[in-house]
Amino acid sequence: MAIPAATDTTLSSRDKILDTAEPLFARFGFAGVGLREVADRVGMGKSSLFHHFPSKVQLYVAVMERVFQEFDARLEAEAQGESSPIDQLHAWTSASVRMLAEHPHWAALLLRSIIEGEVITEEDSERIDRLYEQIVNRVSEALQSGIAAGMLRTVSIPHTIQTFIGMTIFHFASGELGEDLVGASVYEPTQVEAQLAHIRDYIEFGLRSSPSAAC
Amino acid sequence: MAIPAATDTTLSSRDKILDTAEPLFARFGFAGVGLREVADRVGMGKSSLFHHFPSKVQLYVAVMERVFQEFDARLEAEAQGESSPIDQLHAWTSASVRMLAEHPHWAALLLRSIIEGEVITEEDSERIDRLYEQIVNRVSEALQSGIAAGMLRTVSIPHTIQTFIGMTIFHFASGELGEDLVGASVYEPTQVEAQLAHIRDYIEFGLRSSPSAAC
């Protein structure tokens, strides 16, 4: 319940607003957050927010865009080591899990951006959509070349990507349900490792071509 | 975008309200729906809603409870044929997919009930939580006996259940993202069949004990 206010004085007002709004939008969604609450936590008047962002929607978009950019940048960094498609999938899913574990609000935020497309105009979400597409394309290409090389079973690429998103974003956004299920917070280090192992298992047993053909 | 109003005159006012509120809460969430909009669509004054439900939260809970009850009842019906744990998992996941495909608002609604626990009191969500628990327990027991019988790999039960929820509820709640990914609505009959196949694959290749030990 406790959401600490951003107090670092070295940050620009704009960044302080984004830092403050991020966990609020993650927890309560776009409609569930009032600008008064954001302003109070930042420590400024409600009207001052409009000096930095022209509207509530634009603030929401800015929050989302920042997360997507950082997420995508980390995945790109993780693509440097040229390895097999399967190793690439391991690297990306593992990086995604670690990122979500390090930023406990991101999973809920990203999940909301998927199901709350209604509130944002197509134009407003254009740049976000492009970042989403970029991330999906990375994984898609790895799956494609893995299948082409005979290393992966001939799975449906879109459905497999959906499963990856479920195992990463949904898993860490599941909050109380996930907590009841695993018996501890999904953000506990041991639980993070367990989910990493679960995804590794999925790739090795559910996706990798069975070696039994060699029998 | 078009959400048809409930016009069936044979329904009680209470049911008409629930039918109207359900897709609205699914699309816009608890905070995103105003009682004025619900009342307008039902065709009554805003105040009349309070004759049937004491508060907005109670209306929300009633909507959720109805969906959970129907969902659970169908799973229970699907548990009649006494078969192997693996067949039971196939039957339940398949039934879940078909239910979500038949009720296009349920996935978003159920997903929101997972991540929007904040707005509801523990007391209010007690009965819903119990239904959730019941559903999870069914699947949990099937997984457990499947592992005990050596038919399934020794996977983590909670993490596997989370993956099932991702493959069912999240998949059908993914809206535009899922649509962009698969190239068509995830509710198109061919896409529903594709997701059924994807889940069958996961159970057979990702969960079933490898027969390669017999080599």
Next chain:
DNA sequence: GTCTATACACCGATAGAC
């Protein structure tokens, strides 16, 4: 760049007539 004051619509909820 932040403030106070304010505009105007909508919110959930209540009271009481019919």
Next chain:
DNA sequence: GTCTATCGGTGTATAGAC
């Protein structure tokens, strides 16, 4: 069981002083 009228509060956003 539905209505009109109304309450107090909050919503986003603007105007203009400092």
